[in-house]
Amino acid sequence: MxxxxxxxxxxxxxxxxxxxxxxxxxxxxxxxxxxxxxxxDSLGNFGPSRYxxxxxxxxxxxxxxxxxxxxxxxxxxxxxxxxMLVNGYRRAEIILGYLAAYTILATIQTLIVxxxxxxxxxxxxxxxxxLSIYLVNWLLAVISISLxxxxxxFSENEGQMLPTIPLVILPSVFLxxxxxxxxxxxxxxxxxxxxxxxxxxxxxxxxLIKPGGELSQEWPSLLGLLLYGIIVLVLATFTLKxxx
Numbered sequence: 001m002x003x004x005x006x007x008x009x010x011x012x013x014x015x016x017x018x019x020x021x022x023x024x025x026x027x028x029x030x031x032x033x034x035x036x037x038x039x040x041d042s043l044g045n046f047g048p049s050r051y052x053x054x055x056x057x058x059x060x061x062x063x064x065x066x067x068x069x070x071x072x073x074x075x076x077x078x079x080x081x082x083x084m085l086v087n088g089y090r091r092a093e094i095i096l097g098y099l100a101a102y103t104i105l106a107t108i109q110t111l112i113v114x115x116x117x118x119x120x121x122x123x124x125x126x127x128x129x130x131l132s133i134y135l136v137n138w139l140l141a142v143i144s145i146s147l148x149x150x151x152x153x154f155s156e157n158e159g160q161m162l163p164t165i166p167l168v169i170l171p172s173v174f175l176x177x178x179x180x181x182x183x184x185x186x187x188x189x190x191x192x193x194x195x196x197x198x199x200x201x202x203x204x205x206x207x208l209i210k211p212g213g214e215l216s217q218e219w220p221s222l223l224g225l226l227l228y229g230i231i232v233l234v235l236a237t238f239t240l241k242x243x244x
Contacts, residue, residue: 003089007097015105025067029109032059033116040121053209054178054202056117057137061198062169064106064141069148072098073161076152081240091240095233099145106141110134125209132208132215136222140201143229147197150236172198177206200225 015022036055075081084094114134117123125133147168155161173179175193182193193199203221207213215222 003093004097004100007084007089007094008100011098011101012104015101021067021071025063025105025109026112028063029059029113030116032063033113033120037120050206050209051178052117052121052123053133053205054176056113057140057201057205058173058176058178058198060106060110060113060137060141061144061172061201063109064102064144065148065168066165067105067148068098068102068145069152069155069161069164070158071102072149072152073155073158076155077157085240091237095149095237095240098149099142099233102145103142106145107138110137110141113137129208129213133205135215136201136204136208136225139222139225139229140197143197143225143232146229146232146236150232150239153236153239168196172196175199176202178202194224197225197228200228 033056036059040052072081081094085091111134114130114137118125118130151164151168152161155164171192175182175185175189175196176198177193178198182190182199185193200221204215204218204225207218207221208215
């Protein structure tokens with residue numbers, strides 16, 4: 001636990017010192033949400049209610065994944081991760097330390113996205129539903145961090161990491177049910193959709209935004225989201241040392 005806290009403190013100090021990274025982490029969701037508002041307004045009478053909240057989840061998934069993955073690859077390039085392993089840090093201690101640090105940042109990003117979402121689109125959900133939406137998005141953010149850590153283990157530099165971004169994000173868009181209902185796709189693609197965390201998050205969110213929708217109604221998808229996160233976190237832990 002002490003070493004995990006040491007990793008957490010070191011990463012937080014590094015984040016505070018890197019003001020450009022912090023500014024990008026805060027400004028990026030604000031800018032994307034503003035552009036999203038302009039896009040939906042330009043569609044005229046098109047009712048965007050089905051897409052607004054899931055779009056926020058997509059933004060959270062994208063930002064937390066890409067920012068975490070790139071920074072982790074940078075840490076590996078700077079030999080920070082190898083030094084910790086040489087100094088006796090366990091893989092789980094390193095992974096949990098990074099996860100905890102970036103979860104703090106992801107918590108702030110999630111709040112920013114959902115607050116701006118509610119403001120610019122005049123969402124009037126009750127407090128209970130808003131908290132449920134936040135919980136699902138927060139879980140998605142934490143899982144996206146774990147996914148970023150896992151995939152960064154297979155990249156030695158940022159150039160190798162960049163091609164994984166469309167490989168993660170594009171399937172999330174097309175296979176999550178965000179644009180097209182998954183049950184309208186071929187059966188094998190429907191099964192393939194289970195490989196993206198956004199599928200589970202979108203399923204829960206689509207149920208929540210319906211009148212009378214409650215979190216308990218989609219507990220299988222919520223459980224699937226949790227299991228997805230646990231599996232990715234375990235994989236990230238076991239693949240870390242092999243790449244050092």
